[in-house]
Amino acid sequence: MAGRASNSSTGAVLLRDVTEADLPIFFEQQRNREANRMAAFTARDPEDRAAFMAHWTKVLADESITKQTIVFEERVAGNIVCFMQDGHLEVGYWIGKEYWGKGIATKALLAFLNHVPVRPLYAYVAKDNAGSLRVLQKCGFTMSGEGKEYSNARGAEVEAWVLILRANVGYDRAT
DSSP: TTOOOOOOOEEEEEEEEOOOOGGGHHHHTTTTTHHHHHHOOOOTTTTTTTHHHHHHHHHOOOTTTTHHHHHHHTTEEEEEEEEEEEEEEEEEEEEEEGGSSSSSSHHHHHHHHTTTTOOOOEEEEEOOOOOHHHHHHHHEEEEEEEEEEEETTTTTEEEEEEEEEEEEEEEEEEE
16 A cells, blocks of 8 residues: 555645654654653653664555655654554554644544545554544544553553444545
């Protein structure tokens, strides 16, 4: 799927291919403690730059992963990815804390869904991450189940919602 999501604009939010120059920004965004706690399902050690770079080097080389940089007002606001996990496609995103509450995640996810035509798509969100749950629901994801996953950021198992997107939903949907 790589390459399907070419440059596309949704108002002030732009999606473009991830470049190596984006990685230091992603790393700094993912080091934020509050963001790690909120996201729950994060890297073992968000301070480990070598592990982060090794992970993203694999992601960039893997053509089965759709990966985009989220740009807001000409600045890197985060990233969004679609990848195979446990036999099904999952979507995930990370928005830098300074960009929270601006509607960026919703606009980016809706635009991204136009470039990932395969359905169903799954997403996992910590039950207490109300902001991300709201984003997913605005984009057409519905509850599919629940479970528990170990959270590196919290050092404990965390209850999570499993959401699914069955319909062909994209940016044309009203936000």
